Amino acid sequence: MKLSKSYFADERTDDFVEIGQPRPRSDIRGHVTGRTAYFADRTFPGLLHLKMVRSPHHHARIRGIDTSEAEKHPGVARIITAKDVPQNLYTILILIQVGPEDEHVLAEDKVRWKGEAVVAVLAETARAAEEAAAKVKVDYEVLPAVLSIEEALKPDAPIVNEHHGRNYYLYDSGECRKVRFGDAEKGFAQADHILEESYSSGPIEHAPLETSGCIVTPEANGRFTCYTNTQAMFFTLDNASIILQMPGHKLHMVGGTVGGGFGGKVDVTVEPVAILAAKLTGRPVSFIYSREEEMQVSSPRAAEKIVIKDGVMKDGRIVARQVMAYIDAGAYSRHSPYGAQKSAAHFPGPYTIPNVAIDSYCVYTNRTPSSAMRGFGVTIGDFALEVQTDKLARLIGMDPLEFRFINAYRDGDMKAHRQPTEGAALIECMQEASVIAGWPVDERFMKMSSQTREG
Amino acid sequence: MAKVPVQFTLNGSERAEFVESGSTLLAALRDKMGDTSPKGGCLQGTCGACTVMVDGELRLSCLTLAETCNDAQIRTTAGLANGEVLHPLQRAFEDAFAAQCGFCTPGMIMAAAALLERNPNPDRADVVEAISGNVCRCTGYEPIIQAVLLAARANSTSAA
Amino acid sequence: MGMSLQTFSTASEAQAALGASGVRYMGGGTLVVRAVNEGDLSFSTIVRTTDPALSAIETSDAGVRVGASVTMGMVLAHPGLSYLAPAARAVGGPAVRNMATVGGNLFAPAPYGDFTVALLALDAKVSVSGSGEMALEAFLQERDSLGASALVTSVTFAAPATDSFRFLKVSRVHPKGAAVLTIAADIREEAGSVVQARIALGCMADRAIRTHAAEAALVGRPRTKEGIAPALTAALEGIDPPTDAIASAWYRREVLPVHLGRLLLG
Numbered sequence: 001m002k003l004s005k006s007y008f009a010d011e012r013t014d015d016f017v018e019i020g021q022p023r024p025r026s027d028i029r030g031h032v033t034g035r036t037a038y039f040a041d042r043t044f045p046g047l048l049h050l051k052m053v054r055s056p057h058h059h060a061r062i063r064g065i066d067t068s069e070a071e072k073h074p075g076v077a078r079i080i081t082a083k084d085v086p087q088n089l090y091t092i093l094i095l096i097q098v099g100p101e102d103e104h105v106l107a108e109d110k111v112r113w114k115g116e117a118v119v120a121v122l123a124e125t126a127r128a129a130e131e132a133a134a135k136v137k138v139d140y141e142v143l144p145a146v147l148s149i150e151e152a153l154k155p156d157a158p159i160v161n162e163h164h165g166r167n168y169y170l171y172d173s174g175e176c177r178k179v180r181f182g183d184a185e186k187g188f189a190q191a192d193h194i195l196e197e198s199y200s201s202g203p204i205e206h207a208p209l210e211t212s213g214c215i216v217t218p219e220a221n222g223r224f225t226c227y228t229n230t231q232a233m234f235f236t237l238d239n240a241s242i243i244l245q246m247p248g249h250k251l252h253m254v255g256g257t258v259g260g261g262f263g264g265k266v267d268v269t270v271e272p273v274a275i276l277a278a279k280l281t282g283r284p285v286s287f288i289y290s291r292e293e294e295m296q297v298s299s300p301r302a303a304e305k306i307v308i309k310d311g312v313m314k315d316g317r318i319v320a321r322q323v324m325a326y327i328d329a330g331a332y333s334r335h336s337p338y339g340a341q342k343s344a345a346h347f348p349g350p351y352t353i354p355n356v357a358i359d360s361y362c363v364y365t366n367r368t369p370s371s372a373m374r375g376f377g378v379t380i381g382d383f384a385l386e387v388q389t390d391k392l393a394r395l396i397g398m399d400p401l402e403f404r405f406i407n408a409y410r411d412g413d414m415k416a417h418r419q420p421t422e423g424a425a426l427i428e429c430m431q432e433a434s435v436i437a438g439w440p441v442d443e444r445f446m447k448m449s450s451q452t453r454e455g
Numbered sequence: 456m457a458k459v460p461v462q463f464t465l466n467g468s469e470r471a472e473f474v475e476s477g478s479t480l481l482a483a484l485r486d487k488m489g490d491t492s493p494k495g496g497c498l499q500g501t502c503g504a505c506t507v508m509v510d511g512e513l514r515l516s517c518l519t520l521a522e523t524c525n526d527a528q529i530r531t532t533a534g535l536a537n538g539e540v541l542h543p544l545q546r547a548f549e550d551a552f553a554a555q556c557g558f559c560t561p562g563m564i565m566a567a568a569a570l571l572e573r574n575p576n577p578d579r580a581d582v583v584e585a586i587s588g589n590v591c592r593c594t595g596y597e598p599i600i601q602a603v604l605l606a607a608r609a610n611s612t613s614a615a
Numbered sequence: 616m617g618m619s620l621q622t623f624s625t626a627s628e629a630q631a632a633l634g635a636s637g638v639r640y641m642g643g644g645t646l647v648v649r650a651v652n653e654g655d656l657s658f659s660t661i662v663r664t665t666d667p668a669l670s671a672i673e674t675s676d677a678g679v680r681v682g683a684s685v686t687m688g689m690v691l692a693h694p695g696l697s698y699l700a701p702a703a704r705a706v707g708g709p710a711v712r713n714m715a716t717v718g719g720n721l722f723a724p725a726p727y728g729d730f731t732v733a734l735l736a737l738d739a740k741v742s743v744s745g746s747g748e749m750a751l752e753a754f755l756q757e758r759d760s761l762g763a764s765a766l767v768t769s770v771t772f773a774a775p776a777t778d779s780f781r782f783l784k785v786s787r788v789h790p791k792g793a794a795v796l797t798i799a800a801d802i803r804e805e806a807g808s809v810v811q812a813r814i815a816l817g818c819m820a821d822r823a824i825r826t827h828a829a830e831a832a833l834v835g836r837p838r839t840k841e842g843i844a845p846a847l848t849a850a851l852e853g854i855d856p857p858t859d860a861i862a863s864a865w866y867r868r869e870v871l872p873v874h875l876g877r878l879l880l881g
Contacts (some may be wrong), residue, residue: 031557033547034492041491259558477618498652545752587791
């Protein structure tokens, strides 16, 4: 690794002690000796295994649930359904006033995606739980399903989630998150060329090596210890507290060691029902996703559709940008209203464009709820933006790197969402990249600086 | 649930336990014998996090039934270090930043150990092949490949 | 119910135990224990044998016999089976190869079963305890209706002529990943044209298949770009590739002629 110190040299004293020096990870010794304790590296006497009965349908009404045969199965300790959950309706971001509650811990009247949790079976062994789960009978009336953004936004589309009443999230600003800066229409009218392109992506699963899960033990003092691999300890604590109608001090969450997360372990999907199971049985409970559940049930990165329209001048300046973005939340909000909002703020990209109009929609479909994944709301947008940038450069016959120098944001520029640019280093990064990659650019770009608008 | 006895040598120690018939070596090691260094990542033979050595051969403990290991010599990453003195592979994984979340590391190290025991001077292609059954989602593999090569060099230096 | 394992010292005893209901025979465990781990409730007893005869490899002028319990690792280590090494190495990583057996591979559903594709191109025969010896191609078609007590004990085949045997596995993940498709071919040539061809395909149906149409289209023609062109078209006849997480049926169909062409010309 090379630390390039020539840039911004006057902004700091050159006395780095830690930066640029390799330091061992604090947890590395445990990793290489196999002694790091992940949540599942614990055994407890009398441990019960939780197996979830899940919806086989994308969208269906539940006419009835019959657990009588399953309850009689040898080794079964307890069956849990929606009526056992104290506050069954929740949404994670209600903690920061992003509602409405739109999801059931265990399905009540309907299932809205293939894989939705319906009935939890607790048994002495994982095998007995599997066998009993196969005996749970759920009577479904299959409903028409909405499986794409396009279908969801058709005027006569079936409603995916009645708690929203429409197939997109209603922000305080209306049917989408909007950014308006300058006058995009006027910008397009001035432009030498206009390029409109559409980009789309499918859901992406994080596929961590350690699947989602937790082990819960009821303690003698009335508290519950929950060993979990959540990436969102306090979201989990507070949502579990709401769902279980249990004060937070009763819940002792133990975590921080995660066998790969990448954003895939920020939803609150295993802990509340496992704690409830420990409460109802008085025994330790293990709820660990199978690999199939991790791939099919845990939330992926959202599918997205992004339409970008740009107005560009022959000299390389982008003078107007309009973006229509659609983020597929799946059947429930989870973190997607936030992801869609983030995308709206991000869409101009690291470029200064005087006229911008952005609409970002958070759309509901009968697909697996999507949620966080490394830069969600931004990453797919960056793919679209940078492909678009290359196309724009090609359109006017300009080198794609030089095109980026012309449009790069610099300190003092106002971003479209009204945040002034500070501490930009895009110009300098591109200068360094130009040298390292052997991709020379005109001398005037090598003299540019992020700190001034000159050049 | 019929219980059956299993008896084998685990990292040099004689161990015997009753396990449920048809249960895996992974479950026996983790739940009965307290060695949680092998991890259950997929339980279908795809990820390699459960990799151990049985009689000197690399095996997936999640697909090996415990009863088939009677009288065997089982080795896991938990038994590699000599007290506080790390195995050269463990040292190299530390020095080369070859672990992030660490979940694949014990299986990865066993796969690498099997390689070095058979071939003390592997080239890069040998290392890539040796760890081809072990998935890592964090590192992108390059630091792991470098760590195994580093351990091989350290071994040959100390032997010389 | 629970699960139980029964171990027998001879194949015939194991075979006798297979007649009961809810019983599954286990070779190396990579298919059967995986099914248990994934919640397959269709069986509750696992039967296996430690019969040394099933772990034997015999090579002679008369032909080759490979026991059903022989692992991919044992095939790789055998100096007389070097032509099968690429196929054995195509199966999983080192740990899987120390477990996965030749017999088990005959039952592996697509996209698995790479070794069986190689055996099919070698025109192997399968010894089934209780049913005698049958051609592998017939065995693959009939294996699901053979009866609960059928037990594969070995496969036999003639070693291919020097340099006549070709094997290709295409996967998205390198160096190891489940197959987009697998092709094995045994091509004999005389005086610049093909005199005999056996071509087997993996991932072009739910199990390995021979492409007799492509074989027939190749015989009598030179192994050149023009010469193989009819065979590449014929290979698409009768295939029904699966759609799975690795590739769609459409994609597999599109790339089959490309990879078959490369294998034949390479």
